[in-house]
Amino acid sequence: xxxxxxxxxxxxxxxxxxxxxxxxxxxxxxxxxxxxxxxxxxxxxxxxxxxxxxxxxxxxxxxxxxxxxxxxxxxxxxxxxxxxxxxxxxxxxxxxxxxxxxxxxxxxxxxxxxxxxxxxxxxxxxxxxxxxxxxxxxxxxxxxxxxxxxxxxxxxxxxxxxxxxxxxxxxxxxxxxxxxxxxxxxxxxxxxxxxxxxxxxxxxxxxxxxxxxxxxxxxxxxxxxxxxxxxxxxxxxxxxxxxxxxxxxxxxxxxxxxxxxxxxxxxxxxxxxxxxxxxxxxxxxxxxxxxxxxxxxxxxxxx
Numbered sequence: 001x002x003x004x005x006x007x008x009x010x011x012x013x014x015x016x017x018x019x020x021x022x023x024x025x026x027x028x029x030x031x032x033x034x035x036x037x038x039x040x041x042x043x044x045x046x047x048x049x050x051x052x053x054x055x056x057x058x059x060x061x062x063x064x065x066x067x068x069x070x071x072x073x074x075x076x077x078x079x080x081x082x083x084x085x086x087x088x089x090x091x092x093x094x095x096x097x098x099x100x101x102x103x104x105x106x107x108x109x110x111x112x113x114x115x116x117x118x119x120x121x122x123x124x125x126x127x128x129x130x131x132x133x134x135x136x137x138x139x140x141x142x143x144x145x146x147x148x149x150x151x152x153x154x155x156x157x158x159x160x161x162x163x164x165x166x167x168x169x170x171x172x173x174x175x176x177x178x179x180x181x182x183x184x185x186x187x188x189x190x191x192x193x194x195x196x197x198x199x200x201x202x203x204x205x206x207x208x209x210x211x212x213x214x215x216x217x218x219x220x221x222x223x224x225x226x227x228x229x230x231x232x233x234x235x236x237x238x239x240x241x242x243x244x245x246x247x248x249x250x251x252x253x254x255x256x257x258x259x260x261x262x263x264x265x266x267x268x269x270x271x272x273x274x275x276x277x278x279x280x281x282x283x284x285x286x287x288x289x290x291x292x293x294x295x296x297x298x299x300x301x302x303x
Contacts, residue, residue: 080298225253233259270287271291
């Protein structure tokens, strides 16, 4: 039945000139298929970054950049079928069934594998484009998966999340260095922390600690070495969240990967002209993507 519905969707999409179509993967995961070529056996899947980031690249924290939407449209215009999807948490929040304390990092990988399984018969060559945290999700899903033909680590971290958080937090509040390290030591050992300072509670609240414990054990430089497919490591030198040393770390771990640094690109994939306008671009959906982003990914996919 699923394949019959999918065939009908493809037929309808064809008659509409390969427009964007909503696809339901299961009862809680949905996304948009940007169909460019009905005869192509390739499909690019964009995997979102951390938190409640939706299929278009926006989230309630003030990010309204439409980055994934524009990326999918750009790939479609270059003949590449592309799928973007909402995380399971969106349906759960809507249905009021979300339980933060039950979340684990591996859930993201399982859900991506569901998406891959849904499409792999129709598209036996799947390219994963993981953004930020989604890059690690895509890396794990690529390992030993013959349906995945290529991997794009788009502004993906090159160190475990505890190291990233430590740098970010101590840069703003160096006096929290010992508290943060004490918390991380316990999380690394799989222990929950009860004595979290009030100013750090939003990040290390008890309900999110199980997720952090499951995430902290993954070192991207170790995991990327388990990927057998061709890899593109793509980053921007104006990224405030994932610095270029992260991509450099990944390249050192996987010398056969292609590393590209786009001058002027920030974390939401747009061009920064003046440094003081970087954050403002997070909430400007009408600003296009960095001009070299789509061509760089297209060239990697098609070569």
